[in-house]
Amino acid sequence: MAFKNPEKLTDIIREFGPGRVAVAVDFKEDRVLTSGWRQRESADVLGAVESFGRLGVETVIATAVDRDGMANGPDFNTYRALRGLGGMKIIASGGIRFPEDVARLSAQGLDGVIIGRALYEGTIRLAELKVS
Secondary structure, three states: OOOOOHHHHHHHHHHHOHHHOEEEEEEEOOEEEEOOOOEEEEEEHHHHHHHHHHOOOOEEEEEEOOOOOOOOOOOHHHHHHHHHOOOOEEEEEOOOOOHHHHHHHHHOOOOEEEOOHHHHHOOOOHHHOOOO
């Protein structure tokens, strides 16, 4: 919705406040995916996130869909580039396998991670993760 209807996103931010709204941006390689990962958009993920920032978005959940549930490692390059945009909180999702992945994303300055399969399979235990 946020990508296809930015006016509605602006209304939501105005109603609830920017600190209470997070926008999910799904991507494969460098392109935004919408409609449940079925529609590949012409917009690149960095441009989309920049445009959300101009609308007042403070938090972005960025999911590398080609890595989600695959346990083949996060898209460190894209997350580093997103962090470089500045100003917004970036939460990484997709491909996180080990505590080392979480540590590396943290060192890149990301604000959070979403862990799924690694918890289910036991390659990450929450007790292992250092909270800072």
